[in-house]
Amino acid sequence: MLFKIQSDRELTALDRELRPTIGQRFAVALRGITAAAGLLCFGLVAPAFAQATAPADTSAPAAQAPAAPATDQPAAAPAEDHKIPLTNDTCLGCHGVQGFLPATRIPGNPPPILTDRFHGSVHGGRQCVECHQNITQVPHEKVTVQVSCVNCHESQAETAKDEGKTEQAKILEKVLGQIDQYMGSIHSRPNKQDQSRTNATCYNCHDAHYVYPAGTPNYNWWRLNLPYTCGKCHEAELAAYKESVHGREVLLNGNAAAAVCSDCHTGMNVQDTSKDATQIAIVQRCGNCHKEQYASYLDTYHGQVNKLGFTYTAKCFNCHGSHGIKRVNDPQSSVYPANRLQTCQNCHLGATPGFLTFQPHANTHDFARYPYTFTASKFMLLLLIGVFGFFWTHSALWYFREWRDHQQGHARAHVTIWNLPENEKVVFFRRWPALWRTAHLCFALATITLVFTGMTLFDANSIWAPAVSHFFGGPRITGIIHRTAAVAFVGIFFWHLCYIVIRLAPQWRTFQWFGPNSLIPSLQDIRDMIGMFKWFFGIAPKPNFDRFSYWEKFDYWAPFWGVAIIGGSGALMWFKELAAAYLPGWAFNLAMIFHGEEAVLAAGFLFTVHFFNNHWRPDKFPLDILMFTGRMPLEEYKREHAIEYQRLVATGQLDKYLVQAAPQPMTFGSKILGFTLMACGLILFYFTITGFVGRLTGT
Numbered sequence: 001m002l003f004k005i006q007s008d009r010e011l012t013a014l015d016r017e018l019r020p021t022i023g024q025r026f027a028v029a030l031r032g033i034t035a036a037a038g039l040l041c042f043g044l045v046a047p048a049f050a051q052a053t054a055p056a057d058t059s060a061p062a063a064q065a066p067a068a069p070a071t072d073q074p075a076a077a078p079a080e081d082h083k084i085p086l087t088n089d090t091c092l093g094c095h096g097v098q099g100f101l102p103a104t105r106i107p108g109n110p111p112p113i114l115t116d117r118f119h120g121s122v123h124g125g126r127q128c129v130e131c132h133q134n135i136t137q138v139p140h141e142k143v144t145v146q147v148s149c150v151n152c153h154e155s156q157a158e159t160a161k162d163e164g165k166t167e168q169a170k171i172l173e174k175v176l177g178q179i180d181q182y183m184g185s186i187h188s189r190p191n192k193q194d195q196s197r198t199n200a201t202c203y204n205c206h207d208a209h210y211v212y213p214a215g216t217p218n219y220n221w222w223r224l225n226l227p228y229t230c231g232k233c234h235e236a237e238l239a240a241y242k243e244s245v246h247g248r249e250v251l252l253n254g255n256a257a258a259a260v261c262s263d264c265h266t267g268m269n270v271q272d273t274s275k276d277a278t279q280i281a282i283v284q285r286c287g288n289c290h291k292e293q294y295a296s297y298l299d300t301y302h303g304q305v306n307k308l309g310f311t312y313t314a315k316c317f318n319c320h321g322s323h324g325i326k327r328v329n330d331p332q333s334s335v336y337p338a339n340r341l342q343t344c345q346n347c348h349l350g351a352t353p354g355f356l357t358f359q360p361h362a363n364t365h366d367f368a369r370y371p372y373t374f375t376a377s378k379f380m381l382l383l384l385i386g387v388f389g390f391f392w393t394h395s396a397l398w399y400f401r402e403w404r405d406h407q408q409g410h411a412r413a414h415v416t417i418w419n420l421p422e423n424e425k426v427v428f429f430r431r432w433p434a435l436w437r438t439a440h441l442c443f444a445l446a447t448i449t450l451v452f453t454g455m456t457l458f459d460a461n462s463i464w465a466p467a468v469s470h471f472f473g474g475p476r477i478t479g480i481i482h483r484t485a486a487v488a489f490v491g492i493f494f495w496h497l498c499y500i501v502i503r504l505a506p507q508w509r510t511f512q513w514f515g516p517n518s519l520i521p522s523l524q525d526i527r528d529m530i531g532m533f534k535w536f537f538g539i540a541p542k543p544n545f546d547r548f549s550y551w552e553k554f555d556y557w558a559p560f561w562g563v564a565i566i567g568g569s570g571a572l573m574w575f576k577e578l579a580a581a582y583l584p585g586w587a588f589n590l591a592m593i594f595h596g597e598e599a600v601l602a603a604g605f606l607f608t609v610h611f612f613n614n615h616w617r618p619d620k621f622p623l624d625i626l627m628f629t630g631r632m633p634l635e636e637y638k639r640e641h642a643i644e645y646q647r648l649v650a651t652g653q654l655d656k657y658l659v660q661a662a663p664q665p666m667t668f669g670s671k672i673l674g675f676t677l678m679a680c681g682l683i684l685f686y687f688t689i690t691g692f693v694g695r696l697t698g699t
Contacts, residue, residue: 084138091128091138092118118209120218131208149202150179181268205229205267220256227251230261240324259289264322276311286316295698296361298461300592301573307460308469312476319343319360350577358585364593376590380597387601391609395617397536402618428631430659435499437630439492443559444677446489451603451684453482458596459691486570493563516546516644519557525550544642551613562602569595600692607685611678623678628670629662 084090094100096115118124129135131147157172182188187200202208207229212219227250231238241247241261249258264285265271271278283306287294297303302313317325319335326333334343337356344351362370364377432440456468456478472478504511514522529550531543548556569591572579576588615623626632638645648654662670693699 086127086129086135086138088128094138113209117218117221120212120216121209122211122213123208145203147203147208149208153179178268181266185268185270186272187270200233204232223256223260224250224254226260226262237323244321244323244325245327245330246325263288276309279311279315280306280309282317283315292363293361296363299363300360301457302360304457304460305475308457308466308475310469310474314347318346348577352577352580354580354583354585356585358580358588362586362589370589372586373589373593376593377597380593380601384597384601384604388604391605394532395609395612397533399612399617401536401538406618426661427634428659428661429634429637430631430657431637432627432630434630437627439496440627441673442488442492446485446492447602447606448677448680448684449485450482450489451599451688452680453478453485454596454599455603455684455688455691457482458599459687459694461694462687462691464687465691483570483574486567490563490567493559516548516647519548519553521550521553521557525553545640546643547641549641555610555613558602558605562598565594565598566602569598600688603684603688607681607688611681615674615678623671623674625667625670625674628673629666631659631662634658 092113092115095113096118123131131152132143132145134143134146153172153175157169157176160169160172182202187205188198191197191199210218210222212222227238227241227247231241242251246259249255250260264282265273266281266285271281273279273282283297284294287297297316298307302315305313306315321334326336328335330336331338333339340356341351341353344355348355359370359373362373364370364373367374452468453472456465456472457475459465460469469475469478472481512518513520524546528543528545531540534540535542572583572591573588573595579587614620614627624632632640645654648657661667
């Protein structure tokens with residue numbers, strides 16, 4: 001109850017706030033004396049007055065009074081009953097007097113009303129009997145509280161609309177919205193022990209005499225007393241709250257900015273805390289006060305899963321506690337260093353001491369507190385800017401130069417194989433055998449799957465991620481698909497390494513490691529790249545290339561970097577208990593950064609630069625199906641790889657690479673497959689780049 005007597009330990013700031021001033025006491029006492037005197041006078045005078053004006057008893061003889069002189073005036077009307085007007089002053093004359101009723105609330109007795117507090121509430125301008133309609137006279141017997149908050153507010157809202165009171169109607173519409181929230185809350189449901197009543201009504205929580213909007217003078221007074229209001233039903237929770245950091249601030253220090261019950265559970269729409277939606281909402285409300293900690297929490301795996309709408313990972317109260325939450329430096333806190341491992345082991349049964357140095361609230365902008373994450377994030381950001389800046393510039397210049405050559409008729413357009421007439425014979429060059437094409441396709445499918453499932457978690461704040469996650473069945477299922485694709489990707493990678501070793505082992509002494517058949521970058525690649533930039537600006541002719549161009553070599557070596565960074569960090573997070581046995585906990589913070597940002601780099605490069613080099617530049621547009629059929633027109637091959645072509649002609653080996661066009665079904669299927677993969681890549685690039693920009697801007 002609002003006026004429940006607190007212990008001496010609790011009667012500090014709150015007690016001083018509740019205690020009326022001397023002036024307030026004098027005013028209340030004066031009103032009480034006046035009302036009591038009025039009641040006393042009415043009680044003494046009314047019986048005599050009634051007896052004097054009552055009609056004579058005809059059953060007893062009476063003396064004959066002298067007859068009144070006859071007049072034309074009508075007889076006087078009988079006196080009406082004199083009732084005390086039921087105004088607020090009349091009611092508060094008793095109910096506003098301290099000591100009129102026992103200070104300790106007796107069940108069934110109304111509490112005393114603090115008059116000044118009542119007049120300052122939203123209901124202070126209403127008459128008491130507007131709510132207490134079953135009270136028709138004073139003095140009155142003990143009555144049952146029969147107040148319909150809902151009917152009154154609905155009626156007032158309709159009246160305000162009809163009378164054109166826009167501002168008042170707007171306020172009342174907000175109240176009706178709160179009523180709707182209450183109707184869907186756990187408080188409005190039938191009580192389990194007594195189904196004839198609800199768990200809590202409006203006046204159980206509010207006490208209609210003291211309803212204050214935020215920002216009004218008495219709001220803090222109401223807020224500081226709210227825990228005791230809720231504690232009438234939730235006694236165990238109140239006991240724990242009193243010992244918490246929030247409870248001490250509110251109940252002992254009178255700090256109205258500290259969290260009270262409604263900050264976590266809301267005021268109206270209180271729901272079952274065992275429900276997922278309720279737990280997610282409570283975590284979000286923690287962020288209303290702890291903004292920086294909430295933002296850093298969302299960057300962790302725990303927070304990403306929570307943001308997607310699932311609750312099986314740790315939430316704020318799983319680590320810090322709920323009603324009994326303590327400061328981090330309190331030895332009784334669940335996250336105190338001596339207690340932290342046990343807290344982690346509630347979820348991670350195999351957690352080792354390495355978990356203790358994991359930084360659950362590390363950020364990437366505070367070098368003094370988190371130097372490792374700050375440095376790692378800035379390194380990855382510079383890497384992203386450098387790679388994309390160089391290759392997007394390279395692509396833009398290339399496109400402009402080829403486009404201009406086509407406009408001037410200096411270049412021949414790409415041969416679209418599926419548009420060739422059936423009677424036209426075109427000689428093709430077989431560039432890629434079936435084994436390479438199969439590995440490329442598997443790599444492409446694995447990469448798209450990895451980006452799709454990984455970015456769903458990494459960009460959990462995005463609009464699309466929750467929908468995709470629910471489509472797959474949640475982060476657990478998405479994670480299984482992601483790790484399966486990762487195993488396939490790494491498996492193909494190591495199979496390729498074994499294949500290269502087996503092929504080159506017999507000739508490792510004689511193989512030209514920097515020759516034309518090697519994918520190892522050489523000085524010639526640097527010269528070719530410089531030559532391309534000269535061609536871009538019209539300084540020199542386009543250079544001729546051998547079997548592998550410098551951009552093809554870059555495409556080849558990129559997965560080595562990706563497997564090392566993405567694969568290594570992913571394995572560390574997958575086998576976290578094992579990793580924590582040998583590595584410090586902050587290694588997980590770095591793994592999250594490297595894994596996510598390197599994935600952005602890989603996806604952005606593949607779905608823009610790689611697509612441009614092989615499909616979108618004017619010489620290739622709109623699609624080159626070489627990697628699906630393994631064949632390209634000989635004329636195109638002569639232009640793209642002139643040095644190798646000349647060498648094959650000179651050595652007489654060209655004929656063994658010449659083949660016919662691919663069968664029509666294969667060509668058609670390659671076209672469908674190519675455009676499908678390209679569309680998937682573009683969609684994923686959009687998801688990736690919007691998520692990246694969102695993280696940079698904090699949106």
